[in-house]
Amino acid sequence: MIRSQAEALDYTPAQYEVLLRVRRLGAAVIGPSAKETDREGRYPYTGINALRVAGFTGLSVPVKDGGLGAGYRGDAVLLTAVLMELASWCSSTSQIFALHNTGVQLVHALGTAEQQQFFFKEAVEGHLFASFGSEANKDRTALTSVLEHTDGGYLLNGKKIFATGSPGAKWAFWRSVSAEASGSQDERYMMPIVQLSADGVTVSDDWDGIGQRGTGSGRVEAVNVFVPDGHVAGGPGAYSACSSFFAAQFHVNFAAQFVGMAAGAFREARQYILEQARPWQGAGRAAEDPFTLLRMGDMAVRIDSARQLVLRASRLLGACHEQPELLPEAQTAASRAKVAATDAALEVTGSVFQVMGARAASRKYGIDMYYRNARTLTLHDPVDRQREAVGRYELGQ
Incomplete structure (x- = not known):
């Protein structure tokens, strides 16, 4: 009891209440399935579904939009505390969940009011986000995924590696560059939100690491994937802010x-x-x-x-x-x-x-x-x- 009281001093009562909810979920569901996830090298559906049912996919959605208000322009410590606790039970689940929350926060940071309304609702209802950045280029910072403008939106072409969470995510921020914009890569940088079930998207769950075996950190490819105008967060270079x-x-x-x-x-x-x-x-x-x-x-x-x-x-x-x-x-x-x-x-x-x-x-x-x-x-x-x-x-x- 004394140890719990001392730990609680690191958090507000509201933060600690959420932390204890995650801890109970970890002990009852997420932890017991972690070693099976590791042995089989499969996506941690048990842990992710437990988070979904408990309402945690809305963790980084603002409170006014039905979430718990963690992360960007909200409670930064709450997100940190939840990730620490989750990783102690299943770090494949925590890594997928961390990137989901990155996606939700990017909507908060870059999205219009209409985009926020739509995508926050998606998160609260249990749909997962991923965030793809890495590419297999000689220059590890260079992006060759390209968005080219077309009627009503854009066409996306590109390949990503280390696409963590891709087997179970509905949406993914696919870090790209504009085909039309000029200037540096930062000035051409764009953030399309891609539906991974869209025509032209291929998800290859071929991650074979010695650890984090359930993260689904394989490859994804987009070939002429249509992205509506309303599914691009910010214009070229907006992410720099x-x-x-x-x-x-x-x-x-x-x-x-x-x-x-x-x-x-x-x-x-x-x-x-x-x-x-x-x-x-x-x-x-x-x-x-x-x-x-x-x-x-x-x-x-x-x-x-x-x-x-x-x-x-x-x-x-x-x-x-x-x-x-x-x-x-x-x-x-x-x-x-x-x-x-x-x-x-x-x-x-x-x-x-x-x-x-x-x-x-x-x-x-x-x-x-x-x-x-x-x-x-x-x-x-x-x-x-x-x-x-x-x-x-x-x-x-």
Whole structure:
């Protein structure tokens, strides 16, 4: 009870109530299906459907539009808290859900009133969004997906890789460039919202990573896909006005999930030690072994330290709408959080084997899932670049 009271101090009562709802859902439904999702390498329909039924697909929809008001121009900490909790139960589910919320927030940031009304309703009713950016080009930042104007809308042609969530999403932000606009890529950058069941869209669920095996992070292709005018969020270059916010949130969202992965592995290790682990000579119980106590203490400190950095970054990011001068500090806080969370995730998901013992390496326990997931997702963006960003900030560069 005291531990719960202390945790609650990190949140408002409303935030903590939502967090506990997600925790109960994780314990009852999402967590129990996570290892099967990992073994079979399939989309986590059980976890996603549980979130849908519980009304969480509207998490980042403004309250006035029927949602919970998390994220962009809303409660930044609430989104972070939910992602941390979800990742502790199933990080494939959390990664898909994070990108769904990115899509909903992009509607908020770039959409017209009519677009917001339509797409917010879609989210509240349980339809998922994805967000596709990566392409297999020699220049990893270059976009070759092109929108060409036609009667009543646009034709989209392009290919994407790492298309997380594509098997279960209805809509996807397909980051593209305008065929007609001139200037730099940023000035030609466009955000069509593509219905993935549309003619000309091919979804290939061929992701074969060692971890995050249920994310559906395969390939998608668009060939002459018609996108109505009303399904393009903003004109060429409009994203530049909010790109700094979403870039920082990108790091915070991943850091939150890294902390969650570490917390999930730690939770399983603690339960195993208390209920199944055999003591070494000199210890009455496995939980009394001094080396076990040392490692458990070290892991707990790493997780809690990273969690606090993630929450701080989230609070700063949320404050930027009213105080835009805080954005540089928020960006650096996001980098700090990602560094600490990456280190915590990799260290904890590996160290749990030391305290659980050789039997924990058995496939039947599935503890390796946490390490494989952490090793895979932490490669999404080079963490050394975040260390460099913090160093530049501290040296005034």
